[in-house]
Amino acid sequence: AQTVTQSQPEMSVQEAETVTLSCTYDTSENNYYLFWYKQPPSRQMILVIRQEAYKQQNATENRFSVNFQKAAKSFSLKISDSQLGDTAMYFCAFSGTYKYIFGTGTRLKVLA
Amino acid sequence: SQTIHQWPATLVQPVGSPLSLECTVEGTSNPNLYWYRQAAGRGLQLLFYSVGIGQISSEVPQNLSASRPQDRQFILSSKKLLLSDSGFYLCAWSVQGGIKNIQYFGAGTRLSVL
Numbered sequence: 001a002q003t004v005t006q007s008q009p010e011m012s013v014q015e016a017e018t019v020t021l022s023c024t025y026d027t028s029e030n031n032y033y034l035f036w037y038k039q040p041p042s043r044q045m046i047l048v049i050r051q052e053a054y055k056q057q058n059a060t061e062n063r064f065s066v067n068f069q070k071a072a073k074s075f076s077l078k079i080s081d082s083q084l085g086d087t088a089m090y091f092c093a094f095s096g097t098y099k100y101i102f103g104t105g106t107r108l109k110v111l112a
Numbered sequence: 113s114q115t116i117h118q119w120p121a122t123l124v125q126p127v128g129s130p131l132s133l134e135c136t137v138e139g140t141s142n143p144n145l146y147w148y149r150q151a152a153g154r155g156l157q158l159l160f161y162s163v164g165i166g167q168i169s170s171e172v173p174q175n176l177s178a179s180r181p182q183d184r185q186f187i188l189s190s191k192k193l194l195l196s197d198s199g200f201y202l203c204a205w206s207v208q209g210g211i212k213n214i215q216y217f218g219a220g221t222r223l224s225v226l
Binding site for chain 2: 006035037042043044045046047050091093095100101102103104105
């Protein structure tokens with residue numbers, strides 16, 4: 001069965017610094033997608049970044065980038081130059097043939 | 113552009129009362145639709161998903177039910193609410209087909225059962 005694990009319930013980072021959020025997953029599928037979603041205090045969940053399992057190149061979106069290690073089944077999110085607006089709950093998600101699964105989330109607080 | 117509407121934003125209901133939460137999507141046709149529950153401090157639990165009108169798949173046996181009376185309308189219901197039904201409910205949609213689809217979320221409904 002597919003699982004998604006986020007082992008860091010809470011993290012904090014100083015403004016302008018870099019932080020990495022961890023995510024591991026388990027699947028027997030070869031073709032799948034991985035996502036990071038952000039849920040700010042306003043509660044509207046939005047997509048941050050997406051990675052296709054077949055692509056070796058790590059996805060990047062401005063200050064957000066991932067470190068995708070397929071063999072290790074690891075998918076971490078790096079936020080560079082953290083901003084106060086990055087304060088949110090971050091969810092890692094897996095999309096495979098039969099399932100779309102979210103992790104339990106990491107609450108990130110950016111400190112001024 | 114596509115938009116998703118979910119209402120009400122907040123709801124306080126007594127134990128044993130019925131529930132109806134509604135979600136509609138605009139700007140797309142034949143979407144996949146989802147209902148999630150997010151308990152305080154926890155992740156997202158998929159409750160129901162639908163790939164078409166009248167087609168509902170339940171992920172977790174519970175006190176809730178879902179219906180899809182129209183292509184872009186998804187309703188979450190209960191005949192009698194329990195205290196444990198309290199939580200934050202999110203509706204989402206994605207493009208039909210494939211595995212690479214991004215899910216787009218509504219603003220959510222905060223349900224308090226007292």
